[in-house]
Amino acid sequence: MTEEPAKLPRLTLARQIRDSLVSRIVSGQVRPGERLVETRLAATYGTSQAPVREALRELEAMRLVETQPRRGTFVRPFIQETLRESYVVRAALEETATRLALLAGTVPVEAMRAEVEAMRAAAERGDDEASARASVSFHRHIVEAAHNELLKLTWEGLQIEARTSVTMVATEVDLHDIVRDHAELLAAIEAGDLETACLQARDHQWHYADLPHDAHGRTRDNTATG
Known part of the structure; x- marks a missing residue:
């Protein structure tokens, strides 16, 4: 029998319901094929059907x-x-994109700094949705x-925005770690260090694959943050 979540405050937002359901679905508490009934x-x-309906749309x-x-x-x-x-798949695509962009000298560094x-x-505000948008734009x-x-069509076909939002909710990633990881990748790109930048671009995504080993075949450290 599926464990029921604790009730949210009466004046809950659709986003709170959405995030709760994301966590339950990704963790397996709500099973594939299970019907989600609004009522x-x-x-x-402990809320009306309107925010539930909005959460289900998201x-x-x-x-x-x-x-x-x-x-x-x-x-x-x-x-x-x-x-x-x-x-x-995304790790392979972005490693290749990083290599092509660096070799061509076409990386928009200023735009990436802005992201x-x-x-x-976003990290200072605790705004995970804004952080996700900036991360997707960066990549x-x-x-x-x-x-x-x-390459671009294949990357877009992975539904990057949606998967990024799901991952951030499900893993409760630290927003300051996201800043650090992107800043390190950008620093390697700005330095023109082709191999380091490509390696970081690949490892940055591979971390979220949630496999027992990393891209180098090493046993994964489960305490690491992506």
Whole structure:
């Protein structure tokens, strides 16, 4: 039997419900194929159906649930697996994009600095959504600078925004660690250190693949932060 979450305050926001459901889905507390009923969720969280409905719409945009006509909203299958797989693929794409952009001298350093500053400001405010947006924009700058349309289309096809939001909610990552990691990657890029920058671009994503080993075959340190 699935463990029920603690009730949220009466005047809960759709985002609180969304984040609670993300954590429960990714952790497996809510199983693939399980139906999410608005009235039942509203009762569980002690709120009306309106914020629940909004939360479910956001979960559908994140591709965690799917709404079937005349049947309802269901948790999509294989969520944990596809999250892991997407980060391995993303690591390879961004390593290649970093190499291409550095070799071509097309990296938009100023724009990327601005995104790091946006992440820093978001961390100070505790705004995880703003941090996620800045992080995605940072990496999109690199991908676009590679000037490889197929690479870019493949990267966009991974639903980067949605997966980033899911990961940040599910792993409760420290926003200041996000700033640090992106600043280190940008420093390697600015220094023109091709191999170090490519290595960091790959490892930055591989960390979130949640595999028992890292990209170098070493046993993963579970205390590490991405």
